[in-house]
Amino acid sequence: MEAFQTATNRAPIVERSVPVAIPPELETPGGSLFLSNLDQLFVALVPVVYFFDRSAASTVDVIKRALSKVLVPYFPVAGRLAKNSQGKFTVDCAKKLGVPFVEAWANFDVKHLGDMQLIDPDVSRKLIYTDPIETKLEDAPLLTAQVTKFRCGGFTIGILCNHRIFDGVSAMNFMNSWAEIARGKPVSIIPSHERTLLKSRVPPQITAAYEVFVPVSDVSNLTGLYKEEQNVQRSFHFNGEKLAILKKMATADGRVTSSISSFIALAALPWRARSMASKMKQHQPSKLFFAVDRRAMLKVPKHFGNATAGACLSRLRGELINQPISSTAERIKKATERVDEEYVRSWIDSFEMYGMDAFSLSLLVLTSWQRLDYGSTDFGWGNPRQFGCGPLLENTCVVLPKGSGRKGLVLMLSLPFSAMNTFEKLLQFSTCEPETPSLRSRARM
Structure with a gap:
């Protein structure tokens, strides 16, 4: 058993079982599964936790058996990454090593965790199992699962999924299918593993310019800032x-129109505030990257994998800050509208030619989970009362729905300590409109 203690008066403790590998219940296809350039882009491991208020004595066994069953239609999840002769990642489906599954017990109540949409890294490490070999990409599991039961009868399901085979829609479909099986229901969405439609064209046909593929120099020494200071995570409602x-x-004109979504209105805010808070130089290119799901457009509605193309904007920091927020929002809106079928296919071809540095600190990756129906993932003991994500990448900002009717939004990101304090002050000013001497002074610029 592994025990840990968190800083409370009652010394909460969670104990873990030894992980058990869960294979598919039935024989599944072998061979190698092609990963498109949309998959190759994402190298992150995504930690998420579902929180439930009640359980039964059979909960863990039911969820474990259902996992084995759902791995039949979702058989690539039980495999491991491999590289082909071109050095690109594929999924080795013959290597059926399964999904590590851990059972855990907590001596406190779920409610003591509080608001867990943005999970503290220390708590995340206790509710989500990380395989010791996860840094060895070709040996690491593509998914880990941990069910933690609490003193109150509630439980959590913590998963760590590899973004190379899961985008948000794929992960949600997988979790809902897993939950359907746990409730004794048939899987309502049978995933498609046909990927030829997402292959790059031969020869590549690049019909648009993409800012995201243009290399950017770190003229502001953002790397130094992130190394010198502790990174902190915060959420803003x-x-x-x-x-x-x-x-x-x-x-x-200052009038609300239906053509401006809440996401577009909000997106300009963290891009501008982060550029200011991280003390980017006036001539530092600052980029905003956000994914747009195009399953329906590409005629792959049940596709399991990444089916989102990236819209990207680039502005010098000085240009970005000294223009009104309405100008930035309009550019974001137009960038979204450009993502049609030809844009996506040309984007795939561009990645084939140029690759992309998805971890550049001058790049803000804005991820929206607004349309993900995580609130209906019922394993048999009711819908989750909350859903949260674990530690964020340094250049990632996540948007989740919040409040009654999911009409509010919560913005979550990670920044160096001093930059986060400035970022929070800028949001308290409500906007990041063109800088003035007083604003620059108060923001410690």
């Missing part, structure tokens, strides 16, 4: 009233 204000600011 925007209720309907605050979002309405942002929408007015995001339109040139």
Whole structure:
């Protein structure tokens, strides 16, 4: 058993079992599964936790058996990464090493964890199992699962999934299918593993310019900032009233229109504030990258894998800050509208030619989980009362729905300590409008 202690008066403890590898219940296809350039881009491991208020004595066994069953239609999850002769990642489906599954017990109540949409790294490490070999990509599991039961009868399901085979929609479909089986229901969405439609064209046909593929120099020494200071994570809540204000600011005439979504209105805010808070130089290129799901457009509605193409904007820090927020929002809106079928296919071809540095600190990766129906993932003991994500990558910002009717939004990101303090002050000013001497002074610029 592994025990740990967190800083409370009652010394909460969680104990873990030894991980057990869960294979598919039935024989599944072998061979090698092609990963498209949309898959090759994402190298992150995504930690998430579902929180449930009640359970039964059979909960862990039911969830474990259901995992073995769901790995039949989702057979690539039980495999491991491999590299082909071109040095690109594939999934070795013959290497059926299964999904590591851990059972854990907590001596405190779920409610003591509080608001867990953004999970503290120390807590995340206790509720999500990380395989010791996860740094060895070709040996590491593509998914780990941990069920933790609490004193109150509640439980959590913590998963760590490899983004190379899961985007948000794929992960949600997998979790909902797993939950359906646990409830004794048939899987309602049978995943498709046909990937030829997402292959790059021969020869590549690049029909658009993509800022995201243009290398950027770190003229502001952002690397030094992130190394010198401790990174901290914080979440910022925007209720309907605050979002309405942002929408007015995001339109040139100050009137809310249906063409400006809450996401577009909000997206300009962290991009501008982060560029200021991290003390980027005026001539530092600052990029905003966000994914747009195009399953329906590409005619792959049940595709298991990544089916999102990246829209990207690039501005010099000085240009970004000294233009009104409505101008930035309009550019974000137009960038979203450009993502049609030809854009996606040309994007795939561009990645084939140029590759991409997805971890550049001058790049803000904005991920929206607004449309993911995580609130209906019922394993038999009711819908989760909350869903949270673990530690964020240094250049990633996540947007989740919040509040009654999912009408509010919560913005979550990680920044060096001093930059986070400045970022928070800038958001308290409600906007990051063109800098003035007083704003620059208060923001310690």
